Amino acid sequence: MSRLDGAQSTISMWHEGDYSTHTQGAKDAIDNARDLACEAIAAMDVGGSGKPFHIADYGAADGGTSMDLHRATIAALRGRVPSRTVCITYTDLPRNDYSALFATANGGRPDVTSYRDEHDDIFVYAAATSFFQPIFPPETIDFGFSATAMHWLSSLPCPVSDHIHMAGAHGEELETLRARARADWQDILLARASELKPGGRLMTVNLALADDGRHMGNTGGTNMFDVMNRLWHALVDDGTITAAEYRRTTIPQFYRTPAEFHAPLLDTDGPIRRAGLRLVRAETRFTRCPYAARFAEDGDANRFAATYVPNTRTWSETVFVNALDAERPPAQRRAIVDRYFGSFAELVRFDPEPHAMDYIHECMVMEKAGPGDG
Amino acid sequence: MSRLDGAQSTISMWHEGDYSTHTQGAKDAIDNARDLACEAIAAMDVGGSGKPFHIADYGAADGGTSMDLHRATIAALRGRVPSRTVCITYTDLPRNDYSALFATANGGRPDVTSYRDEHDDIFVYAAATSFFQPIFPPETIDFGFSATAMHWLSSLPCPVSDHIHMAGAHGEELETLRARARADWQDILLARASELKPGGRLMTVNLALADDGRHMGNTGGTNMFDVMNRLWHALVDDGTITAAEYRRTTIPQFYRTPAEFHAPLLDTDGPIRRAGLRLVRAETRFTRCPYAARFAEDGDANRFAATYVPNTRTWSETVFVNALDAERPPAQRRAIVDRYFGSFAELVRFDPEPHAMDYIHECMVMEKAGPGDG
Structure with missing residues (x-):
């Protein structure tokens, strides 16, 4: 469930190690939330009686995108308690x-x-x-952090049969995905509530479906997921892939609304509140696609296509590869996916203006009730 | 400094993941010390006031060889305090x-x-x-463990110019290596003394030079390191490698004597004792080479050569590869080392009787002074 990819992948990423390089936008979104992290540290009792201050980074991939946030957090902490030892544990899936x-x-x-x-x-x-399971013993974490990771579902309860993403889902399929997303979010929060020390804080920066309908890849121009879906379906039309392969191609993500993110923390009788976790602050934030921003400056469509599309590819390609029939030789599957992303890049090169992968994140800071909070 | 390899390697192991399979003997030696681990747990105050019991495994490689020891340790702990949470942290070098x-x-x-x-x-x-550095904050580890890892030196202060291993070193070179081994052991113990909780224990199972002169690969038959040295030098004689390449080929290990292992723990005014670490128990133990043992039963020289030599290769080959001139193409370096281990296997097949890689380990249990020990 990393920022890298969350699919039930049997073929590993082809560009491992390049993740941070390809995800300037993900890093920008995290940097864009540094104020909230520093504010959280400022509000905490960080005396700690000589014990280490323990930070957890959930779904950290290679640790590159969150480096500057942790740098700011540690500086904020050390500004208050210069000598306090820091432990930081990065978590991700086994294949990371x-x-x-x-x-x-x-x-x-x-x-x-x-x-x-x-x-x-x-x-x-x-x-x-x-992160759907407990990762630390109870009451051991001072500051938990997670960015651009928890939109991956624990597993896919159903395919989106006429689209590749929940952004294009509807009816029963959408509701089935929504139910899984709701259960996953509860599991995540319950595990974190247990792990946090009393008075500890959890900060999440999660891809969201904003109240105005915007989400990553759909912030004014064309809808990136609709484009990706149309190009993938074109491979059915020209006989490259089968209709069954198309139908099962579903990126196992869910963009929750702010209300969906907040609900378990506002339900005063619910398990999350009973576990001591409460919402301190929430804010929907927008981060500009760095590739589109550069294109707006330099007008270089080739460069835009050569950076924007590989970025999208890093976190989505395993889904396409794995949706292809297992009986196809690996080289053939790879060639089809190469061609697919090639057509995407071609489209962007030809008509770059409407494309962008701006980020919409729901930023939340939560607190575990301290000893005096009942 | 893992059980895998400790050389300043630029070429990674060729058989990664196979480590445990190739190291039945290393596992046998650890299993052979399970009684000491269980005895250590039995002697400790493991109440812990509801805090997790933290185990560290230093130089753990893939964790396979120590699995059954930790299983026994955890069972011993849970037999006394059934509900105590256990954290176990495996450590090794970055390239693990x-x-x-x-x-x-x-x-x-x-x-x-x-x-x-x-x-x-x-x-x-x-x-x-x-493990030459602190890996945990002060007073956070209950039980530290390390096996067949700390004979690797932090770096090589000089080559053994007329042999491939300290087992064949003499004079000034031997003393230079001995000084490095002494300093390394002190660094290791100081870091561990800091990390242990008061009353916590450290158990090490380290390759040693026994008081009777035996060491791994030199327990009665031929001396494995002399054989390896002779075969490597034969490649100088036939012009395959240069004299300079031979001279710099040195496995960066040191087999300390029991007295060398014990000295810093017996020096009542020394830094290790002042840091609170004391020796509880020490014992030199012998573990039979599993491949030689099987050969003694089945007399199958081909099988013996095909298991015993690859075992030796897993932890030594990077040293040979890296001693070869960097200007040789990687494929050529690999071919030379293939030929070298091929000649070793051929020798064993032809005359298997004297070969064996029996282990000689110094097993030690140390304790960090508790609150009542002054």
């Missing part, structure tokens, strides 16, 4: 590249400066446990 | 395969049964920090 993650976090990557280069007494760990 | 490690520990490997399949409330983590 943990060596890449450790290289990023421990300062072994030439293109990323780790907070460890600036601060002493920071201990880095990883866990390969899904 | 952490995905393989997590697969082993979390029960995702078909050939290894994880303790997680038998016990609830076990949380698994990894750290990619060398």
Whole structure:
């Protein structure tokens, strides 16, 4: 359930290690929420009686996109308690590249400066446990963080049969996906509520369906998911893939509305509130697609297509590869998906204006009730 | 500094993931010390006031060889305090395969049964920090464990110019290596002394040079390191490698004597004792080479050569590859090392009797002074 991909993949990502490079927008969205993290730290009792301050980053992929947020968080903490030891544990799915993650976090990557280069007494760990389950013992985490990861569903309860994404789902299929998203969000919050120390905080930056109907890839121009769906269906029309392959191609994500994100935290009799978790602050934020922003400046359609489409590809391609018939040789499946993304890039090159992958995130800060909160 | 390899490798292991399969002997040696681990747990105050019991496995490679020891340790703990949550953190160098490690520990490997399949409330983590440095905050570890890892030196202070291993070193070179081994052992113990909770225990199972002169690969028959040295030098004689390549080929290990292992723990005014660490028990133990043992039963020299030599290769081949001139193409370096291990296997097939890689380990249990110990 990483920022990398969340599909039940049997073929691993083809561009592993390049994740952060390809996801400037995901990093921008996290950086765009640094104020909330620092505000959360400022509001906490961080004395800690000499114990380490424990940060968890859920669904961290290679750790690159959140590096500057953690740098800001640690600086905010150390500004208040200069000597407090920090432990930070990155979590992701078992298939994540943990060596890449450790290289990023421990300062072994030439293109990323780790907070460890600036601060002493920071201990880095990883866990390969899904965030739908408990990852830490009760009351051990001071500050939990997760960005652009929890829109991946624990599993796909049904395909979206006439689209590739919930953004184009309707009727019974949409409601089935919504029910799974609701249950997943409750599981996530219950596990985090247990892990947080009393007074600890959880901050999430999750892809959302905003109240004005906007979502990632659908913020004014063309709807990116409709484009991707149309191009994929064109491969049925020309006989490249079968209708069955098209029908089962579904990116296992759900963009929850702000109300859906908030609901379990506002239900005073519900399990999340009973577990002590309450909503401190929530805000829907917009982050400009960095590739479209650059295109607006330089007008270079080739460059735009060559950056925007590979970005989309990093987190979606395994879904397309795995939807293809298992009896097709791997090279053939790869060739079909190459052709698919090639057609996407061609479309963008030919008519770049309406394309963009702006991000819409619901940013939330939650708090676990402290000893004095009853 | 893992059980896998400790060389300053630029070429990664060719058989990653196969480590445990190729190291039955290393596993046997650990299993052979399970009584000491259970005895250590039995002697500790494991009440813990509801806090998790934290185990560290230093230099754990893929976690396969120590699985049954941790299973026994956890069973011993849970036998005394059934509900106590366990955290276990595996450590190794950055280049270790952490995905393989997590697969082993979390029960995702078909050939290894994880303790997680038998016990609830076990949380698994990894750290990619060398054991020459602190890996955990002060006073956070209940039980530390390390096996067949700490004979790797932090770096090689000089080559053994007329042999491939300290087992054949002499004079100034030997003393230079000995000084590095002494300093490394002190760094290791100081870091562990800090990490242990008061009353916590550290158990090490380290390759040693026994008081009777035996060591791994030199337990009665031929000396394995002399054989390996002779065969490597034969490649100088036939012009395959250069004298300079031979001279710099040095496995960066040191087999300490029991006295060298014990010294810093017996020096009452020294830094290790001042840090609170004391020796509880020490014992030199012998573990039979499983391949030689099977050969003694079945007399199958082909099978013996085909298992014993690849075992040796898993932890030594990077040293040979990296000693070869960097200007040789990788395929050529690989071919030379293939030929080298081929000649080793040929020798064993032709005259199997004297060969064996029996293990000699110094097993030690140490304790961090508790609150009442002054």
